Amino acid sequence: MIYRFVKRVFDLICALIGIIGTSPLWIIGIVGILLSDWGPIFYTAHRIGKDNKPFKMYKFRSMKVLKTLKKGAEASLxxxxxxxxxxxxxxxxxxxxxxxxxxxxxxxxxxxxxPRPVAQDQFDMFRYGKWNEAARVPVGLSGPAALYDFIYGDQITDEKEYMEKVYPIRRELEYTYVQKAGIFYDLQMVIYTVICILYAVFGKECTWMLNEFVEDAKKTMNE
Structure with missing residues (x-):
């Protein structure tokens, strides 16, 4: 109960500070999107959150606007x-x-x-068996699964290769988060997120962090 209250207060403070502190990046993002491909600034994705309830998740649009809508476009990871x-x-x-x-x-x-929010057409891939434990906690902007995907998964564009090398660990890390969730672990993930972004800006890879996540996932794989 105390953790949930502290987590919510922490979320509100971080979100407000984050929006104010990154406001120049919002402007850069908006201008860059409009100059790159005129159209909506935001992309609204339909996702599954805590208690497996659907919600609308917001992102800056990074893709060209489709002339005709395609069904099941999110089925691919x-x-x-x-x-x-x-x-x-x-x-x-x-x-x-x-x-x-x-x-x-x-x-x-x-x-x-x-845990990362799940696309509605990927629900059966991430929320079944023991991995449905991820539905017990609020989905997050960052976390071990998201950072693992950022460090390693984003480098793999082939769907088959991604499913073989990234998906099992990513799914396991969502379960791992539920097992380790707490104030100090959340703070650790926030710090790790900042480190990952800095590494990416300077063209470096967080190999040490990647290895840590893989080891964490291996510990719960046989449960």
């Missing part, structure tokens, strides 16, 4: 590289595209740290 415009690649690399999720944190549909 890999983005359609052909649709990502150059500025979109940049904001994805440094995670500027995720900033609007601070609005989700303010409205209580997300937290700063937690």
């Amino acid at each position: 890999r983005p359609n590289e052909d649709r990502i415009f150059p500025f979109g690649h940049f904001i994805r690399k440094v995670k500027i595209d995720e900033l609007p999720q601070l609005l989700n944190i303010l409205n209580g549909t997300m937290s700063m740290v937690g």
Whole structure:
């Protein structure tokens, strides 16, 4: 109970500070998107959150606007590289595209740290068996699974290779988060997120952090 209260207060403070502190990046993002591909600034994704309840998640748009809508476009865990415009690649690399999720944190549909929200057509891939434990806690902007994907998964564009090398660990790390969730672990993930972004800006890879996440996942794989 105390942890949930502290976590919510922490989320509100971080989201407000985050929005104010990153306001110049919001302006850069908005201008860059409009100059790259005129259209909506935000992308609204339908996701599954805590207690497996659906909600709308916000992101800066990084892909060209589709002329005709496609059903089941989110079924793949890999983005359609052909649709990502150059500025979109940049904001994805440094995670500027995720900033609007601070609005989700303010409205209580997300937290700063937690399992990643799941696309509705990927629900059966992430929320079954022991892995449905992830539904017990608020989904997060960052967390071990998100950071593992950022460090390693984003480098793999082939869907089959991603499913073999990344998906099992990513899924396991969402379960790992539930087992380790707490004030200090959340703070650790926030610090790790900042470190990961700095590494990405300077073209470095957090190999030590990647190894730590893999070891954490291995510890729960046989449960």
